[in-house]
Amino acid sequence: MxxxxxxxxxxxxxxxxxxxxxxxxxxxxxxxxxxxxxxxxxxxxxxxxxxxxxxxxxxxxxxxxxxxxxxxxxxxxxxxxxxxxxxxxxxxxxxxxxxxxxxxxxxxxxxxxxxxxYEKSDFHLLESWLMKHVHGWGACDDLCTHALGAFIHQFPESIQKAREWTISENRWVRRASAVCLIYSVRRKEHLEDVLATADALLIDSDIMVQKGYGWMLKEASNHYPKEIFNYVMKNRRDMPRTALRYAIEKLSPEYKAEAMKRE
Missing domain, CATH: 1.25.10.90 (Leucine-rich Repeat Variant)
Known part of the structure; x- marks a missing residue:
């Protein structure tokens, strides 16, 4: 008993x-x-x-x-x-x-x-917050440039999962796929992933997504001005004007003038 x-x-x-x-x-x-x-x-x-x-x-x-x-x-x-x-x-x-x-x-x-x-398994928690609790650009950018961005910086293998967000029907999830890389690129990391994500979002018609990946490219230009200039020049025929203007904002006057020339 x-x-x-x-x-x-x-x-x-x-x-x-x-x-x-x-x-x-x-x-x-x-x-x-x-x-x-x-x-x-x-x-x-x-x-x-x-x-x-x-x-x-x-x-x-x-x-x-x-x-x-x-x-x-x-x-x-x-x-x-x-x-x-x-x-x-x-x-x-x-x-x-x-x-x-x-x-x-x-x-x-x-x-x-x-x-x-943070542990690797926390990706699912942060992703669920993004999907369920982000309904505007302020919340999106807050989560992505802090908690989610820091997580991806610590566990870069999660970038591939975040890349899947580029095809989401949710505009804020697509924006997040770019903005979550800002934390890392500010620390001179993951340029290739930044460019790959920009490729995936290049012709997105949503202006908030365009601003998001344009901002990501702008942050990358602080450390990689030539690479971002070359990327913009290669894609400027297809890149929406909003994204292009964001991307070149911090480039040199010479680079900016060249990028804005009409073909």
Whole structure:
């Protein structure tokens, strides 16, 4: 009879621990939301809703300037950074599920802050966030130039998986396929992958995708001006004007003038 008793006892203990963790998570989330409510500004909310309605039918926004949100995010992270990684991820998931822009910013920021703990399997988590919680260029660029970009920098074998995003029906996923390489190319890495991704997106008709891969090429031009100039010259007949202008923005006046010449 002792074995069943031990099993029951362990189940009760595990359930108690799980409930305790959940209660702590709930308290943290509640504190964050109360703080965000306190910083909410009606005029800021009105402006942000007007802007976000371009991309979402019913955006959820507190109305807080981005610098303030990031400052609050930093302060809250200090209180949870010693927690196990999975608990932090669960907190991020809880924030993301609310649909609020500011809570999403905090979740993406925390994910970047624990980047030293990334594992290969985390690609699926970050990809799921991209697919489910990114509905505009701000969220796309935030995730891709920080958490997702840092992950790809650490695990470059994931670039091939990210390349698959270039054929997604979702404009933000296609944009992400380019923007997620900016973190690496700023560190003088993965030029070949940058050019391959630009090839895949070259004639994309969506202006937000054009701006995304044009921005990626622009960042690459800081370290590889000749290579980017040559790429633009080779493809300028097919490259949309928006992407071309972004790509050459930081090139020398001579390169820019040559690239803009009409054939």
């Amino acid at each position: 002792t074995i069943p008793f031990l099993k029951v006892h362990l189940l009760v203990m595990n359930s108690s621990i799980a409930n305790k963790i959940t209660n702590v998570e709930d308290m943290i989330i509640k504190k964050i939301r109360n703080t965000l409510e306190e910083h909410s500004d009606p005029e800021e909310k009105r402006k942000k809703i007007h802007w976000e309605k371009q991309y979402q039918e019913k955006p959820r926004i507190y109305g807080i300037p981005s610098p303030t949100v990031r400052k609050l995010s930093s302060e809250f992270f200090k209180k949870i950074k010693k927690k196990p990684k999975q608990e932090i991820i669960q907190l991020c998931n809880n924030l993301l599920e609310s649909g609020y822009s500011e809570e999403r910013t905090i979740a993406f920021d925390w994910a970047f802050r624990f980047r030293k703990l």
